Amino acid sequence: MSSEKTLSENAEEYLEVIYKLSLEERPVKTTKISKMLNIAPASVSQMIKRLETLGYIDYSPYKGVTLTEEGYAIASKITRKHRLLERFLYDVLHIKKERVHDQACEMEHSLSDDAERALCQLLEQPDECPDDEELIPVCDFKFQTCDECRMRRQEEVNQVGKRDKNLVSITNMKRTEKGKVSFVRGDYKVIRRLMDMGITIGAEISVLEVAPFKGPVKILVRGSNLALGRDIAKNVFVEIIREDPPAEGALSYG
Amino acid sequence: MVKIPDCIEKEEYEKSLSQKKELQKPCEDKVSSETCDITIALAGNANVGKSVIFNYLTGSDQVVGNWPGKTVKRAEGNLFYQGHKIHIIDLPGIYSFSTFSMEEIVSREYIACEKPEIVINVLDASVLERNLFFTLQLMEMEVPMVVCVNQMDIARQKGYDIDTEKLEKALGVPVVPTVAVTGEGLQKLVKEAMNVAKTKNQKNIIEYGGEVEKTIKSLENFLKAEKVDVGYSNRWVAIKLLENDPEINKIVQSESVRAIQFANHLALELEKIHDEPSFAIMASERYALASKIAAGAQNQTKFKITLSEKVDKILIHPVYGYFTSALVIIGLLVWTFIIGNFLSGIITDVMGFFQPVDPALSGPVLAVLWNGAFGGLVAGLTLIVPFIIPFYILLSYIQNSGLLTRVAFMMDSFMQKIGLHGKALIPLILGYGCSVPAIDSTRILETKRERLLAAFAITFAPCSARTIIILSLVAVFVSIWWALALYVLDLVIIFIMGKLALKAMPGESTSLIMEMHSLRIPSSPVILKDTWNRTKSLAYLVFPVFIIGSAVIQLFYVLGVLEPISNFMMPLTVGWLKLPAFAGILLLVGIVRKEFVLLTLVSFVGTDLSLALTSSQFIVLALIGMLYLPCLSTLSILIREFGVKAASVISAANLITAFIVGGIVAHVLSFFA
Ligand SMILES: Nc1nc2c(ncn2[C@@H]2O[C@H](COP(=O)(O)OP(=O)(O)O)[C@@H](O)[C@H]2O)c(=O)[nH]1
Numbered sequence A: 001m002s003s004e005k006t007l008s009e010n011a012e013e014y015l016e017v018i019y020k021l022s023l024e025e026r027p028v029k030t031t032k033i034s035k036m037l038n039i040a041p042a043s044v045s046q047m048i049k050r051l052e053t054l055g056y057i058d059y060s061p062y063k064g065v066t067l068t069e070e071g072y073a074i075a076s077k078i079t080r081k082h083r084l085l086e087r088f089l090y091d092v093l094h095i096k097k098e099r100v101h102d103q104a105c106e107m108e109h110s111l112s113d114d115a116e117r118a119l120c121q122l123l124e125q126p127d128e129c130p131d132d133e134e135l136i137p138v139c140d141f142k143f144q145t146c147d148e149c150r151m152r153r154q155e156e157v158n159q160v161g162k163r164d165k166n167l168v169s170i171t172n173m174k175r176t177e178k179g180k181v182s183f184v185r186g187d188y189k190v191i192r193r194l195m196d197m198g199i200t201i202g203a204e205i206s207v208l209e210v211a212p213f214k215g216p217v218k219i220l221v222r223g224s225n226l227a228l229g230r231d232i233a234k235n236v237f238v239e240i241i242r243e244d245p246p247a248e249g250a251l252s253y254g
Numbered sequence B: 001m002v003k004i005p006d007c008i009e010k011e012e013y014e015k016s017l018s019q020k021k022e023l024q025k026p027c028e029d030k031v032s033s034e035t036c037d038i039t040i041a042l043a044g045n046a047n048v049g050k051s052v053i054f055n056y057l058t059g060s061d062q063v064v065g066n067w068p069g070k071t072v073k074r075a076e077g078n079l080f081y082q083g084h085k086i087h088i089i090d091l092p093g094i095y096s097f098s099t100f101s102m103e104e105i106v107s108r109e110y111i112a113c114e115k116p117e118i119v120i121n122v123l124d125a126s127v128l129e130r131n132l133f134f135t136l137q138l139m140e141m142e143v144p145m146v147v148c149v150n151q152m153d154i155a156r157q158k159g160y161d162i163d164t165e166k167l168e169k170a171l172g173v174p175v176v177p178t179v180a181v182t183g184e185g186l187q188k189l190v191k192e193a194m195n196v197a198k199t200k201n202q203k204n205i206i207e208y209g210g211e212v213e214k215t216i217k218s219l220e221n222f223l224k225a226e227k228v229d230v231g232y233s234n235r236w237v238a239i240k241l242l243e244n245d246p247e248i249n250k251i252v253q254s255e256s257v258r259a260i261q262f263a264n265h266l267a268l269e270l271e272k273i274h275d276e277p278s279f280a281i282m283a284s285e286r287y288a289l290a291s292k293i294a295a296g297a298q299n300q301t302k303f304k305i306t307l308s309e310k311v312d313k314i315l316i317h318p319v320y321g322y323f324t325s326a327l328v329i330i331g332l333l334v335w336t337f338i339i340g341n342f343l344s345g346i347i348t349d350v351m352g353f354f355q356p357v358d359p360a361l362s363g364p365v366l367a368v369l370w371n372g373a374f375g376g377l378v379a380g381l382t383l384i385v386p387f388i389i390p391f392y393i394l395l396s397y398i399q400n401s402g403l404l405t406r407v408a409f410m411m412d413s414f415m416q417k418i419g420l421h422g423k424a425l426i427p428l429i430l431g432y433g434c435s436v437p438a439i440d441s442t443r444i445l446e447t448k449r450e451r452l453l454a455a456f457a458i459t460f461a462p463c464s465a466r467t468i469i470i471l472s473l474v475a476v477f478v479s480i481w482w483a484l485a486l487y488v489l490d491l492v493i494i495f496i497m498g499k500l501a502l503k504a505m506p507g508e509s510t511s512l513i514m515e516m517h518s519l520r521i522p523s524s525p526v527i528l529k530d531t532w533n534r535t536k537s538l539a540y541l542v543f544p545v546f547i548i549g550s551a552v553i554q555l556f557y558v559l560g561v562l563e564p565i566s567n568f569m570m571p572l573t574v575g576w577l578k579l580p581a582f583a584g585i586l587l588l589v590g591i592v593r594k595e596f597v598l599l600t601l602v603s604f605v606g607t608d609l610s611l612a613l614t615s616s617q618f619i620v621l622a623l624i625g626m627l628y629l630p631c632l633s634t635l636s637i638l639i640r641e642f643g644v645k646a647a648s649v650i651s652a653a654n655l656i657t658a659f660i661v662g663g664i665v666a667h668v669l670s671f672f673a
């Protein structure tokens, strides 16, 4: 994963604060940010420059900062996680009101989206957080209604298995090699069909023929011969099985 | 991005669900209720031998139709056995019970709703493990069943030795080894099936391992406690909920929301343990069991490279494969054409002996109608008997031997260029014989969009009737080279129109997932039966259209209705296409059937056509005749398969292309003349 894309916790914290402050007044004065985070103005301006180059905020000197669309999305998401966590800590774990905020601040950065969804369902779609009765921002999942969210699990995955740099696409396998399916990606229905046809994680595959001109690939899996279009085949990755590893050292010639 | 073969577009399915208005259990629209004592359903993967067994058991007592509202073939028939009338149904070949294809939906709803007394699960003995994957899913449904291990002969050839007793023990249901094409073991199969059907209390629960089984059980119990009853067995519903099956989800949700939440919870737990989506866990689990059972019951005594494998190496060889593929396609066309021409000559002669086809005949209305209808009958016979039947015979041979999948494999990359995959080659090749069966066979394609794309391309393909026009107008009166040039031009047009259609109907193109069965020599009864069934269903469509259409045209002609229309078309025919004035009439009668263009022309000017037309007029007329409109029977099958709107759009595209290309050619030719 590329490191510049993921926000540091620090930056998330900034965006969260800017989000909160911009509900009262926009643009947000940097002095307010520094006061709220309890950080020296110099460090704040440094961070603000970074956030601006990342495209999360717009900054105009003397006026202050506003969130860009992208920044807003991240900020509201992290705020949502924060406030959901507060509710969870307070409602379910019965932790004291004064302490939920700090605790949530720690946890919010590592909360996955799935967990966020589960939390929302568990708490039955809360709308306010417990300590200061601030609104919990709405989620950004592609569901029409909360009902739909509740009914569907992470539907339509587009990959199964673990990506690993040692894996080889079956279109790159040699005729004599055998491979163990380790990673499959592509359209959800294609993946499901491949699994039904026997290409499950761990299944052994060998390639029998590759048609020229980007044509299909004929493979042998679980005793059956399958032709897979190139678009599908190139997204099936295997770990090559070494049939008989060469005896180390003692190689004799002749 | 690629999309799944063997599937329907999801929206389409969801639409069909919502058309059923509110959520309902699948069983509320029962398909048929027979007066039979016992119903047997044949289920299994594609190409395992279900239909051969079905034909063996039902003989000629069978009906082939469609599942209500779906373009999935439904074959059913009756068998009298020891005083019982047994209803037998041949379910479509599927690999799984998901909802990605109509075949799968039809099959699972049938099994759940009609509750056949017994399901005969047909397996391909030479691909045991993959076939058992489906067997396990049938067992999840807890239907009474008998397993039929078919194609034992091919398994033996491949060196597999299958111990059906061990298989029986592992599965806990009767297992019968068979060779369907010779009838070996089929009597025993029926006997076993009847036994199970009579005892009625077969216990055939198959258990998976470890936490998967535990999860299924706890959800199953939860469903029982919640009193969920949706027609399917609770175990199956539990598994489907864990797999996140959208339809079962919806149905259960209407009975118990808690069950869904509990299922989601369990599925997430499972996913946490395995770090894979739950459907993948279930697939792996089934295959693990299938693999274990297969390994226990079969052993490969010898590793033989069979002749079929050697031949296969050549058929899909990166170089030779193209030659063999071309040979197969050309062979099919040449065969159809040579045999067809020969037979059609004989038939026309014989029929002409009884009644000459003379569109100029006038007289009482009845005589005119009779004359027209008779002409239609002759036209139908001279199409079906000489061209369609030989074509179907060879096609069935190519299909059943497995040659066609090899050709599809080699041609896939070319077909991708017009948005189709290798399998679409079959309808396109068919289109060279006759558009009607070709469009009929687009059903083997997965999505409606693909079917439309293929059907569209087919309407431009030079079918045998068009070929006749090209040959008898251009090859005879101009030169064979011009005839060939028209053929090439047609190929170019197909390609261009295919590309245009792709632009007009953008979407994800599908990629191939196709099983390649081992090559074999097909048995003649299978081929003949296949040919007979196809011919019959085609005849039902074609004959009425021909007979009625031809009678009506005849009547119009005699009443003088065609003349004014033809005159009205003059600016187009004479002005733009530079054809003689009577060309309008030719084109009108040609709508019924393309050969009528020729017949009518002959009746106008006698056999020496060169007296009436110039060389360039021959070429233009042939070109227009080739392209301008799908014939009536093609039109009717287009309407049947795709609806009036799509059929009119396709026809309009044909018409416009014909007149644009025809006009350009006419002007270019007159420039040189
Ligand atoms: N050699 C051999 N061929 C078989 C046997 N059973 C079926 N076939 C062939 O397998 C092909 C597929 O059979 P079919 O009944 O159409 O399969 P379905 O898709 O399951 O209905 C046909 O060409 C049959 O002739 C068998 O037992 N032995």
Ligand SMILES: [Mg+2]
Residues within 6 Å of the ligand: B047, B050, B051, B093
């Ligand atoms: Mg069949």
